Amino acid sequence: MPCVSLAGTTKTFEVKEGDILYDSLYDQGEVLPHGCLSGSCGACRVVIIQGKENLMPAGVIEQNTIDSVRAELDPKTSQEMEIRLSCRAKVTGHVTIEPLK
Ligand code: FES
Numbered sequence: 001m002p003c004v005s006l007a008g009t010t011k012t013f014e015v016k017e018g019d020i021l022y023d024s025l026y027d028q029g030e031v032l033p034h035g036c037l038s039g040s041c042g043a044c045r046v047v048i049i050q051g052k053e054n055l056m057p058a059g060v061i062e063q064n065t066i067d068s069v070r071a072e073l074d075p076k077t078s079q080e081m082e083i084r085l086s087c088r089a090k091v092t093g094h095v096t097i098e099p100l101k
Contacts, residue, residue, distance in 0.1 A: 002091045006030070007049045007098040015091050018056070021046070022086035032086050033099050039088045042069045046089075046097040048082040054093030055084060062088040069100075 004021060005012040015024035022032055022044055035043030039061040048055065058066060062085050070078045083100060 002054065002093050002095075004091060005050075005094070005096040007096050017092055018090050020087065021055075021084075021089045021091055021095075021097070024091065025086075033101075034087060037087045039065055039085055041065070042085065044086040045069050045083055045100040046086050047100050048084055049096040049098055051093060051095035052082040052084075054091065054095050056090040056092060058084065059088065 001014045002017050003012050003014045004025060011030065013025055013028050013030065015021075022034060022037065025032055032046070033043055035041035037044070039059075042065045045066075065085060066083050069083055081100070086097070
């Protein structure tokens with residue numbers, strides 16, 4: 001079963017394959033930073049520390065918001081980061097994430 005680990009903690013959560021990252025952790029009592037929960041505000045941005053290949057590809061709405069988030073960040077720093085939205089990203093394997101402020 002896929003799992004999600006929170007970087008810098010010992011927390012790891014088992015999730016169902018294909019489940020949305022935010023929803024899976026919320027159901028287990030871990031509330032990640034969030035806003036609209038519909039992919040448009042970017043408040044749920046996370047950096048994928050490990051396992052970016054274990055998330056389904058971003059859809060158009062998610063990608064547009066990620067592009068906006070990147071535009072707010074230092075270009076050098078953001079180029080090196082794998083940014084996803086926890087309210088849209090679907091998990092297919094083990095990932096380690098860190099909320100991005
Ligand atoms: S909570 Fe707004 S984009 Fe995810």
